[in-house]
Amino acid sequence: MAHRLLSTAMLLTVTATAAVACGGDGDDRTKQVNANGRARLAGTFYTSDQLEQALLTEPVGYRRSGDTDSGEYGGLKSIQNFNQLQRQVTLDKPKCSNAGGARPGSPPMDxxxxxxxxxxxxxxxQNVTETLMALPADTAAKHVNARVPAGCVTFRTKVGDQWAEHRVFEAPPGTIGEGSRTVGVTTVSGQSHVKTWYVVLRGRRYLATISLIGAAATRAEAEQLARQADAQANRVLP
Known part of the structure; x- marks a missing residue:
């Protein structure tokens, strides 16, 4: 039961807390080169190579799970795998399809x-996933300023024949980086429960998301990891 519940919670995590794709084929490399080229032409974006170098290495108490995944957001295997898995999820409130994602209520990703x-x-x-995206300041601000849709504080999902109940907690606007938001989702099925905490923050021309998932996951740890991620990105990115 706990394993099925954890899988349900992971399906709600758009950053694909499940194993990140290892390695990459030629098509993946082409997409990464295209993404890097667009970034250079834009003159204001970081490349996916730069963002990869700015990721956390190994937070205290954690070990890396798989290799890093970098390139165009829509071309990443971890994101494609998530999108495929998400199609297996049935919601009792279709309008809440983005309420449990890593940026609950946020606008669509580029x-x-x-x-x-x-x-x-x-x-x-317990799992933690960090996502760094190169975005202009106004776009990043829209994600940080987004709010969970009305009526989506609670909702139910079904994967196969297993139903799970979700309750969303949204904290007031935060001050991590150049502005942040923190959202928690508790997923319950039978006697088991999983907590997922998301911290979305914006920095210099980037958007960072920390997703923390586990039975003992806490807001305090998620926000601490977000501060570490922001400090690391500021040290590495020009």
Whole structure:
């Protein structure tokens, strides 16, 4: 039961907390080159290579889970795998389809945005995923300023024959980076429950998201990881 519940919660995590794709084929590399080229032409975006270098290495208590994934957001295997898995989810409130994602209530993502993703795991099975995206300041601000849709504080999902109940908590606007938002989602099925915390923050021409998932996941740890991610990005990115 706990395994099925964890899978349901992971399906709601758009950053694909499940294993990040290892390696890449020629098509993936082409997409990454295209993303990097667009970034250079734009003159204001970071490349996916730069973003990959700015990711957290190994947060204290965690070890890396798989390799980093970088390139165009829509071309990343981890994102494509998530989109495929998400099609298996049935919601009792279709309008809440984005309420449990890594940026609950946020506008759609730019499929061509240079992106880098890394995932880490604790011995107790708790997972953390960091996503860095190159975005102009006004676009990043829209994601930070977004709010969970009305009526979506609670909703139910079904994967196969297993139903799960979700409750969303949204904190007041935060001050991590140049502005942040924190959202928690508790997923319950039977006697088991999983907590997922999302911290979305904007920095210099980038949007960062920390997704923390596990039975013992806390807001305090998610926000601490977000501060570490912001500090790391500021040290590395020009």
């Amino acid at each position: 499929e061509s945005a240079p992106t880098a993703i890394a995932s880490f795991v604790k011995d107790n099975g």
